[in-house]
Amino acid sequence: xxxxxxGGYFWNSFAIVIPAVLISTAVGALNGYxxxxxxxxxxxxxxxxxxxxxxxxxxVVLLPMAQTLGWLGLSSSRAGLILVHVVFGIAFTTLFxxxxxxxxxxxxxxAAKLDGAGFFRIFWRILLPVSAPIIVxxxxxxxxxIWNDFLFGVAFSAHDTQPVTVALxxxxxxxxxxxxxxxxxxxxxxxxxxxxxxxxLAGKYFVRGLTAGSVKG
Amino acid sequence: xxxxxxxNVRKEFGSERVLKDVSISIxxxxxxxxxxxxxxxxxxxxxxIAGLEPVTSGNIYIDGKDVTWRTPAERDIAMVFQSYxxxxxxxxxxxxxxxxxxxxxxxxxxEAAVERVADLLQISHLLERKPAQLSGGKRQRVAMxxxxxxxPKVYLFDEPLSNLDAKLRVDMRTExxxxxxxxxxxxxxxxxxxxxxxxxxDCIAVMRDGHILQLGSPDEVYxxxxxxxVAGFMGSPSMNFIRATLEADGDGYALRIATPDEVDLxxxxxxxPPYGRAGGAARQAGDSRPAA
Ligand SMILES: Nc1ncnc2c1ncn2[C@@H]1O[C@H](COP(=O)(O)OP(=O)(O)OP(=O)(O)O)[C@@H](O)[C@H]1O
Ligand SMILES: [Mg+2]
Numbered sequence: 001x002x003x004x005x006x007g008g009y010f011w012n013s014f015a016i017v018i019p020a021v022l023i024s025t026a027v028g029a030l031n032g033y034x035x036x037x038x039x040x041x042x043x044x045x046x047x048x049x050x051x052x053x054x055x056x057x058x059x060v061v062l063l064p065m066a067q068t069l070g071w072l073g074l075s076s077s078r079a080g081l082i083l084v085h086v087v088f089g090i091a092f093t094t095l096f097x098x099x100x101x102x103x104x105x106x107x108x109x110x111a112a113k114l115d116g117a118g119f120f121r122i123f124w125r126i127l128l129p130v131s132a133p134i135i136v137x138x139x140x141x142x143x144x145x146i147w148n149d150f151l152f153g154v155a156f157s158a159h160d161t162q163p164v165t166v167a168l169x170x171x172x173x174x175x176x177x178x179x180x181x182x183x184x185x186x187x188x189x190x191x192x193x194x195x196x197x198x199x200x201l202a203g204k205y206f207v208r209g210l211t212a213g214s215v216k217g
Numbered sequence: 218x219x220x221x222x223x224x225n226v227r228k229e230f231g232s233e234r235v236l237k238d239v240s241i242s243i244x245x246x247x248x249x250x251x252x253x254x255x256x257x258x259x260x261x262x263x264x265x266i267a268g269l270e271p272v273t274s275g276n277i278y279i280d281g282k283d284v285t286w287r288t289p290a291e292r293d294i295a296m297v298f299q300s301y302x303x304x305x306x307x308x309x310x311x312x313x314x315x316x317x318x319x320x321x322x323x324x325x326x327x328e329a330a331v332e333r334v335a336d337l338l339q340i341s342h343l344l345e346r347k348p349a350q351l352s353g354g355k356r357q358r359v360a361m362x363x364x365x366x367x368x369p370k371v372y373l374f375d376e377p378l379s380n381l382d383a384k385l386r387v388d389m390r391t392e393x394x395x396x397x398x399x400x401x402x403x404x405x406x407x408x409x410x411x412x413x414x415x416x417x418x419d420c421i422a423v424m425r426d427g428h429i430l431q432l433g434s435p436d437e438v439y440x441x442x443x444x445x446x447v448a449g450f451m452g453s454p455s456m457n458f459i460r461a462t463l464e465a466d467g468d469g470y471a472l473r474i475a476t477p478d479e480v481d482l483x484x485x486x487x488x489x490p491p492y493g494r495a496g497g498a499a500r501q502a503g504d505s506r507p508a509a
Pocket of ligand 1 (some may be wrong): 230233235242253254255256258259260261262470
């Protein structure tokens with residue numbers, strides 16, 4: 001344990017969590033949109049396979065994932081850890097967005113198609129503006145999951161790219177002599193703080209019913 | 218040249234056959250009204266024309282070009298949806314101008330088009346509102362406005378006036394009636410309103426269970442229905458049916474109408490030999506001749 005404390009690891013966590021949350025939410029939104037509004041043969045099957053991803057225990061994929069990261073030349077790097085979190089997160093974010101977009105009337109997309117808008121334009125102009133509630137859900141969920149992750153962090157990071165959860169464990173396990181409970185507790189609080197802040201801030205924007213009035217009734 | 222030609226179109230959802238060999242051909246600038254009981258496939262046919270649902274078989278031609286596999290945007294069609302389908306995040310103004318923006322119409326022209334349809338539909342004071350802040354009838358007018366702002370090859374209107382109050386409906390009907398020759402655009406229009414059908418249409422198509430039963434002018438469909446379903450469906454109040462027997466009467470024929478406890482009523486058959494209708498005779502309600 002070096003003596004600069006958990007500060008550096010705290011920022012490490014942010015550097016991993018923020019891109020991972022943004023990418024997995026964006027990909028999940030596009031997936032959900034394509035799977036509901038641009039159905040193709042086998043889109044239900046694709047969705048079922050993605051759902052499967054929600055039930056795979058993380059431990060099962062540690063070895064194949066390490067292998068894959070090695071092949072990609074991303075072992076022990078921040079980018080590698082982000083990739084792992086994105087791949088795992090997509091199953092959940094796709095599920096969220098798919099279930100949300102199923103409830104948005106298909107006629108909205110039909111009308112936009114007749115108006116001459118294409119795939120991305122319809123997503124950007126019609127669907128995204130009403131997706132705030134589900135974006136908040138996805139961000140909260142992904143942030144919590146990835147911030148609190150220990151297993152991937154300990155398995156796929158080097159000493160200088162460790163997230164704060166791993167550093168916290170090292171701090172508590174490696175201190176010798178009298179246990180510094182105050183320091184341990186302080187580190188634990190710091191590690192828990194961002195998730196709390198996300199809940200408090202994002203919860204405010206958890207608005208429902210934005211699509212009211214677009215269709216009859 | 219036919220502006221819109223539908224040739225043997227079939228549509229199946231899984232095993233459910235919703236459109237069964239529908240063929241329609243209308244000339245440029247004609248006003249076609251689709252009527253039929255709920256669930257007979259009117260909206261499905263509209264979606265097929267718009268290209269929103271691929272047809273199972275058959276062909277659709279617009280302006281002589283086969284558009285069966287063209288995208289909705291390429292077909293150049295404007296549609297009013299039965300459920301309005303207004304964009305929830307946009308103001309009324311943007312809802313109306315969105316289609317023009319997508320087609321790269323300059324801003325000044327877009328603004329002018331918005332003002333024009335807003336005036337026409339009396340929604341000028343609502344332009345900055347969101348759809349959620351409007352009543353059903355106002356939403357329906359915005360949906361109309363969104364279609365009318367564009368100048369497409371074909372307009373598709375799926376029950377565009379169903380949610381308006383009686384007075385506004387009559388006003389809008391008059392507006393559409395006046396608008397149609399001015400625009401000169403081909404219109405396909407679905408309605409459950411008999412008056413709308415009889416007054417607006419150049420041509421009425423009566424549908425049932427995915428079939429077109431009769432396609433003809435309002436006069437033809439009303440006075441010369443092909444079968445008892447069409448006869449009973451058109452007209453309000455609807456036609457009375459009286460069972461009668463056809464029999465020889467001197468040189469011609471006569472209809473014998475059984476009237477219990479009284480002498481049977483014998484009506485001379487108008488002219489020529491009867492064909493196709495023996496066994497049942499129909500007459501329009503409100504006909505001046507006395508009913509049995
Ligand atoms: N996506 C779909 N999947 C399966 N069946 C469908 C689908 N869309 C429509 N149908 C069926 O097709 C039939 C015709 O529906 P459609 O909406 O065209 O009726 P309609 O004539 O417009 O009725 P209404 O006058 O009530 O609007 C209905 O029986 C309906 O259940
Ligand atoms: Mg319908």
